[in-house]
Amino acid sequence: EAGVTQFPSHSVIEKGQTVTLRCDPISGHDNLYWYRRVMGKEIKFLLHFVKESKQDESGMPNNRFLAERTGGTYSTLKVQPAELEDSGVYFCASSQEWQWGTGADTQYFGPGTRLTVL
């Protein structure tokens, strides 16, 4: 079974440019999460999809970030325009069917996309 994949693995852009990160979850996983780790700090939640619907986007830093999950499969995270503080590693994770009251579904993480904004 293929794991969670992310593309690109690295991206170096200049301030003001646009970057789109892609995540392909494990096939059949309804839940898709985006996280970010800024250097030296903890991994922080950005948002959560259940299928194609945004369930929780409370962690999105501002309106320069736009996430989509068309058709409930892969997801993209676009940063436009990028700022210096957006640099970090962006992780995607997926888990199986979401059921209220369980909370025990393991999230499977991708290798991350390292974004550097110059």
Next chain:
Amino acid sequence: AQSVTQLGSHVSVSEGALVLLRCNYSSSVPPYLFWYVQYPNQGLQLLLKYTSAATLVKGINGFEAEFKKSETSFHLTKPSAHMSDAAEYFCAVSDVSGTYKYIFGTGTRLKVLA
């Protein structure tokens, strides 16, 4: 609100020595707790998880963790460190009050000395 604290951003142990990585959590409800490991240039890999079935949880690669409610702790241990254990370790709690997103600690980088 739930939170996780990992004591020690860097831990060094000798090969063959006990590994102890500390994690304390804060939660008003019974938590779901996880330990993940990130090897260089790889993604996060699940080591083990606590979901209230048993307080002593065994994971992969010889790691285990014990849930202690009275101490709000979930420390990770391994009896004998191997060079291959050098990595960064993350403790996380699942936000059961919302959408089960993870709340992570700041991570502990383990160095194993020959």
